[in-house]
Amino acid sequence: MKQTLLSLSNLSKQFGGKTVLDGLDLEIYDGEFITLLGPSGCGKTTLLRLMAGFEHPDEGSITLAGEDLTHTAPENRPLNTVFQHYALFPHMSVFDNVAYGLKMEKRPKDEIRQRVDEALAMVQLQDFARRKPHQLSGGQQQRVAIARAVVKRPRLLLLDEPLSALDYKLRRTMQVELKRLQRELGITFVFVTHDQEEALSMSDRVVVLKDGLVQQLGTPREVYERPANLFTARFVGETNFFPGTVESVHDGSITVDVFGLKRTLRRPDFAVREGQPLNVLLRPEDIRVLDPADEQGVAGKIVERNYKGSTLDSVIHLDDGTEVLASEFFDEDDPAFDYRLGEPVKVSWVDGWEWLLPGETATEEELSADA
Amino acid sequence: MHSVMQQPFKTAVLILVWGWLLFLVLAPNLLVVGASVMTRDPATFLSLPLNLDAYRQLFDPLYLEVFLHSLYMAAMTTLVCLLIGYPFAWALSKVGKQRQLILIFLLIVPFWTNSLVRTYALKLILATNGLLNNALMSIGLIDEPLQLLYTEGAVIIGLVYLLLPFMILPLYSVFEDLKQELLLASHDLGAGRLSTFINVIVPLTLPGVLAGVMLVLLPAMGLFFVPDILGGSRNLLVGNVIKNQFLDARNWPFGAAASIVLTVTMAFLMFAHRLSKRRIGEEGA
Numbered sequence: 203m204k205q206t207l208l209s210l211s212n213l214s215k216q217f218g219g220k221t222v223l224d225g226l227d228l229e230i231y232d233g234e235f236i237t238l239l240g241p242s243g244c245g246k247t248t249l250l251r252l253m254a255g256f257e258h259p260d261e262g263s264i265t266l267a268g269e270d271l272t273h274t275a276p277e278n279r280p281l282n283t284v285f286q287h288y289a290l291f292p293h294m295s296v297f298d299n300v301a302y303g304l305k306m307e308k309r310p311k312d313e314i315r316q317r318v319d320e321a322l323a324m325v326q327l328q329d330f331a332r333r334k335p336h337q338l339s340g341g342q343q344q345r346v347a348i349a350r351a352v353v354k355r356p357r358l359l360l361l362d363e364p365l366s367a368l369d370y371k372l373r374r375t376m377q378v379e380l381k382r383l384q385r386e387l388g389i390t391f392v393f394v395t396h397d398q399e400e401a402l403s404m405s406d407r408v409v410v411l412k413d414g415l416v417q418q419l420g421t422p423r424e425v426y427e428r429p430a431n432l433f434t435a436r437f438v439g440e441t442n443f444f445p446g447t448v449e450s451v452h453d454g455s456i457t458v459d460v461f462g463l464k465r466t467l468r469r470p471d472f473a474v475r476e477g478q479p480l481n482v483l484l485r486p487e488d489i490r491v492l493d494p495a496d497e498q499g500v501a502g503k504i505v506e507r508n509y510k511g512s513t514l515d516s517v518i519h520l521d522d523g524t525e526v527l528a529s530e531f532f533d534e535d536d537p538a539f540d541y542r543l544g545e546p547v548k549v550s551w552v553d554g555w556e557w558l559l560p561g562e563t564a565t566e567e568e569l570s571a572d573a
Numbered sequence: 574m575h576s577v578m579q580q581p582f583k584t585a586v587l588i589l590v591w592g593w594l595l596f597l598v599l600a601p602n603l604l605v606v607g608a609s610v611m612t613r614d615p616a617t618f619l620s621l622p623l624n625l626d627a628y629r630q631l632f633d634p635l636y637l638e639v640f641l642h643s644l645y646m647a648a649m650t651t652l653v654c655l656l657i658g659y660p661f662a663w664a665l666s667k668v669g670k671q672r673q674l675i676l677i678f679l680l681i682v683p684f685w686t687n688s689l690v691r692t693y694a695l696k697l698i699l700a701t702n703g704l705l706n707n708a709l710m711s712i713g714l715i716d717e718p719l720q721l722l723y724t725e726g727a728v729i730i731g732l733v734y735l736l737l738p739f740m741i742l743p744l745y746s747v748f749e750d751l752k753q754e755l756l757l758a759s760h761d762l763g764a765g766r767l768s769t770f771i772n773v774i775v776p777l778t779l780p781g782v783l784a785g786v787m788l789v790l791l792p793a794m795g796l797f798f799v800p801d802i803l804g805g806s807r808n809l810l811v812g813n814v815i816k817n818q819f820l821d822a823r824n825w826p827f828g829a830a831a832s833i834v835l836t837v838t839m840a841f842l843m844f845a846h847r848l849s850k851r852r853i854g855e856e857g858a
Contacts, residue, residue, distance in 0.1 A: 255760075286754075287752075
């Protein structure tokens with residue numbers, strides 16, 4: 203059974219009249235890796251600062267394992283933070299940086315030495331204890347920041363976009379390393395990022411935030427495959443939206459008209475009636491590009507193709523102007539696979555791989571948040 | 574390699590800088606060093622043979638006392654400047670950008686008036702029948718005017734008044750550079766306000782403190798006109814001694830030796846400042 207460690211209830215926060223968090227509720231389970239994902243200004247960093255105690259909410263409460271922390275000072279909270287720019291003390295050695303938190307707890311010298319050595323060994327920096335932060339690379343500084351936070355054995359570790367300053371390869375390495383640390387230490391990680399790929403690959407659960415509200419809370423798979431709304435669908439991964447209309451409703455299925463194509467689809471969770479507009483969401487990898495002679499499918503032509511190594515990504519303009527992204531794995535046996543630019547094709551998708559959302563139209567705001 | 578002809582501007586600037594340093598900095602200082610090891614001569618000011626008598630004279634109990642008293646007043650001035658300037662600079666770095674500009678402007682405005690004039694103004698305030706005494710008497714706090722002028726306190730007040738901006742500006746600059754994230758990190762790791770102040774804020778603002786001390790302590794030993802106007806005959810600075818040796822006593826070697834002591838002290842402080850900056854990694858590894 204999952205046990206709630208940190209409970210946020212009805213959190214609201216305004217800055218200068220601007221609402222950043224709007225009555226947010228969230229339960230964080232003990233030992234999980236949970237990611238707060240959203241575009242800048244969505245309130246994810248504010249949420250983290252409220253948990254750390256750097257800000258206090260206008261309304262609502264924060265409870266950690268039954269203890270009310272809402273107005274507790276940061277120094278008295280049993281949780282630690284890894285800062286975006288590491289925030290290592292520049293005048294202290296690596297050892298002293300990591301020892302800082304234990305010195306504040308007035309631990310005996312021997313214990314401090316032993317625990318700091320352990321923490322540095324854990325992040326493979328035992329040989330760098332005497333160095334100053336400015337003598338380390340970005341990745342090494344990052345690891346010192348992590349060691350400094352976990353050496354206190356917090357119940358919860360808050361990570362504020364900790365990998366955003368690293369280059370791509372190092373990010374990948376650190377992602378794996380962070381996952382390993384989290385497994386080994388059994389500490390609950392609350393990870394803030396605007397990088398959806400990072401969120402999907404690392405988390406047990408993802409919280410998608412926008413305008414201070416939770417848009418969706420679920421496993422990476424749920425968030426990617428069954429987005430709760432258009433915002434999530436657009437923000438997490440690439441998505442094609444096909445507008446459709448419900449033709450008829452059956453027991454477990456509905457017939458939908460998409461670009462004049464009649465397809466029988468699984469009946470969605472929300473209520474549907476005949477004539478209702480729908481959005482058919484298709485990830486690029488759900489799309490199949492077919493020969494123009496094929497009976498099913500919507501006609502269009504290839505306007506862009508991108509060789510990605512394992513996949514071939516194409517952009518197809520349908521005849522009505524809709525742009526479709528398709529990402530196909532190579533099929534060695536299919537000689538017709540490689541299309542030329544401008545070549546007419548038909549577009550279809552694998553049955554059952556679609557996801558349906560009610561037919562709200564995407565607003566300007568959502569479109570811009572996507573950019 | 575670029576030839577001189579290809580970079581006439583760069584060459585001209587370099588010549589100007591080197592010329593300036595050679596003729597207006599190095600040469601005068603060498604002259605002072607030279608003068609300090611020569612013999613006093615009533616007719617020609619300086620004569621041979623070379624000797625270290627002037628430096629020996631510095632340890633004469635009479636002058637040693639003047640030096641120590643001067644050092645004491647300069648140190649008090651520096652301390653008062655630091656005690657006022659540190660919280661002031663801290664607060665200055667915290668207020669909004671608009672107000673920051675106004676406050677810095679107000680800090681700099683007095684420089685537009687000659688410091689001699691401002692010291693005379695201070696004399697009017699501190700005098701027996703001055704503004705301060707009159708104000709205190711009119712609100713009934715004192716019955717008799719206090720002796721404020723011609724005291725050690727008056728000299729220190731005058732020096733603080735003139736030198737405070739030199740303490741505040743370097744401190745303001747280090748507080749501006751102080752990253753809030755570091756203070757948050759300190760709290761996050763369990764340090765309260767006092768611990769954070771001692772372990773993070775003080776060490777990180779130390780270069781500013783030393784820069785401020787450098788800019789206040791040395792001038793505070795040299796601003797001879799302040800004791801001339803406010804201090805009376807007993808509250809002399811090293812600056813007064815140097816001035817007197819050159820203008821009144823006509824003992825140039827001794828005056829030169831005394832000013833070299835000031836220069837060496839300055840060099841020592843600059844060295845300490847560099848070390849403190851290197852400690853926090855602001856200059857090369």
